[in-house]
Every structure is written in structure tokens, then in C-alpha cells.
Amino acid sequence: MLEPILDSVRSRLGPIVAAEPQWRELAAAAAPARDFRAALRAPGLSVIAEIKRRSPSVGAIDEHLDPSLRAAAYEAGGAAALSVLTEPDHFGGSLDDLETARAAVGLPVLRKDFVLHSAQIWQARAHGADAILLIVAALSDRDLTELLETAEEAGVAALVEAHTASEARRAASAGASIIGVNNRDLTSFTVDLATAEGLRGELPAEAVTVAESGVSNPAGAARMAAAGYDAVLVGEALVRASDPADLVRRLRGAP
Numbered sequence: 001m002l003e004p005i006l007d008s009v010r011s012r013l014g015p016i017v018a019a020e021p022q023w024r025e026l027a028a029a030a031a032p033a034r035d036f037r038a039a040l041r042a043p044g045l046s047v048i049a050e051i052k053r054r055s056p057s058v059g060a061i062d063e064h065l066d067p068s069l070r071a072a073a074y075e076a077g078g079a080a081a082l083s084v085l086t087e088p089d090h091f092g093g094s095l096d097d098l099e100t101a102r103a104a105v106g107l108p109v110l111r112k113d114f115v116l117h118s119a120q121i122w123q124a125r126a127h128g129a130d131a132i133l134l135i136v137a138a139l140s141d142r143d144l145t146e147l148l149e150t151a152e153e154a155g156v157a158a159l160v161e162a163h164t165a166s167e168a169r170r171a172a173s174a175g176a177s178i179i180g181v182n183n184r185d186l187t188s189f190t191v192d193l194a195t196a197e198g199l200r201g202e203l204p205a206e207a208v209t210v211a212e213s214g215v216s217n218p219a220g221a222a223r224m225a226a227a228g229y230d231a232v233l234v235g236e237a238l239v240r241a242s243d244p245a246d247l248v249r250r251l252r253g254a255p
Contacts, residue, residue: 001056002186006138008089009114020119026126027154034108036131036157037178039080040208045225046080047251048110048210049244050235051101053085053092057189060092061239067097068104070244075105077248081131083110083233086124095127102128110159114138118150131157131178136167137186144174159210163195168202179207180233183214193220197227221251 016023040046051070054060071082084101085093093113102109111129115121116138124132134147144160151158160176162168163186171179181196181203191214203209208231211224216237224232234251241247 001189002135002137005056005087005090006114006116009087009116013117013119016123017117017119020122023119023122023126027122030126030128033125033130033155033157034106036081036108036110036159037208039108040178040210040231042080045221045229045252046231047074047078047221047248048081048083048231048233049074049077049079049238049248050083050112050233051085051097052112052235052239053097054090055236056090057184058236061236063092065239067101070239071101071104071107073244074238074248075107077245078252079107079248080231081108081110083112083235086111086113095123098124099128102130108157110157115147116143118147121147121150121154121156125154125156129156131159133159133161133180134176135161135186136170137161137163141170141174144170148174148176161212162199165199165202168199172202172204172207177207178210179203180210180212181229182212184212193223196224196229200227200229215251218250218253 053063084098085091108130110131111124159178159180160171161180162171163182181199183195184191193214196211209229210231211229212233215232215234238244
């Protein structure tokens, strides 16, 4: 399932790449970035609360959600940061969603998308993103290193996502300081919390660590905390929750 998404991203890259000089100028004029990495370093298990309208694995989740109201609920529950899907074709997201959510709260915001080119990082910063996602499976070692350097230049944090031991080692070798382990197999979209548990030992001790996907309740969050993760990224369960602030609170309460 990853390749069709990447193909869709590539089909939209041309105008973004052509506008990179403009994105750089707009990024320079943007409000200062909020410290995403420091937010995840808070005591206890941090929650990165996600805003997404749909996904390829489950289809529509909440096509008509209000990003500002959802972001405010997450902040009220004690989320450390937001993640906002901006990929339009498969997730129904947009940079407008990111801007709207960020304006509603004081939390750092991750642009959750499929970054393949430096122009996307400058575009993200221009629209207010405080962090971007880099997926190891989608990038060569050279691209990963260069995109990490661009993120540093742009002043945004980079959450580098791995799914296997070799990908975790590649993330560490590239110098990633925030490493996420995705419990969702990007080929089959199956989810297994044992993935993050098994890979925790592959991650550098100094890295901020994030368990992504598959956590839907306090029991799952407790497993990730027990495995040694600093944070969990939770999407579908929070979007579907009737009281998202309460669910964030309960996830944070994991030992």
C-alpha cells in the first residue's frame, strides 16, 4: 500500500518543488517553531494526538471533523503535541487542517505526510509545522540524511519512522534524534504492538522514542510505556472517541 501513496505524492511534487524559493521565504517569515522534541521529553508517557479524516486501512473516520475543536480537546486532555495528516488523496488531509489546528492551541504540530523532497519541508514550515515525518522505508540513506539536514536548517524537528530492525539502524545512522516505530506494516497494514516492543532495543539510548499506530486504550499505552517509549502517537481511536480529552488523559495515565 505504500507505493501507491508515494506515487500519488510524486504526481503532486512538481509545483511544490518549483516553488521552493517561495517556501523558503515564507518559512523565514513564519512564527518561531514550537519545540516538538522537548514536548515529548515531559515526565511520563507523552501523547501525540492525531487529526485525520480517513485512512487507506479503514476508510472514512470523520470526514467532517473540525480541526480547531479537535485540537482544543486534545490540548485540554494534556496531549504533548498534535499530528495532522496533510496528504489529500488517501487521508483527506490538507495544510489548511494543519494551520487551523495549530492556530487553536499552543502545542507543537507535526505535519504527517510522505516527505520525499526538501521543498516539502520548507512548505511545512511556511504553513506553521513544528515537525515533519520522514519514513525510512520511503527514502534512500542519502535522501534521509539530506532531508534531516534540511529539517535542521528549516528549524523543524524530524520524527523518523521505522518498522524493522534494519530501518531502525538506518534511522540511527542518519543521526535521527526522534525515532518512531510504526506498529502498522506499511505493506499489509496489519498492526501488532509487539513490533514496537521488539524494536525498542534497537533505538539509541539518547533518542526520543515514539510508538506509532495500534494504541487505542490505556492498556496499549501501558505496554508501550513498559517497553520504554517516551511517547505514543494515537490517531483513529482519538478521532472516533466521543470524549477525546478524556481518552488523552487516560492514555497519559499509563504507568
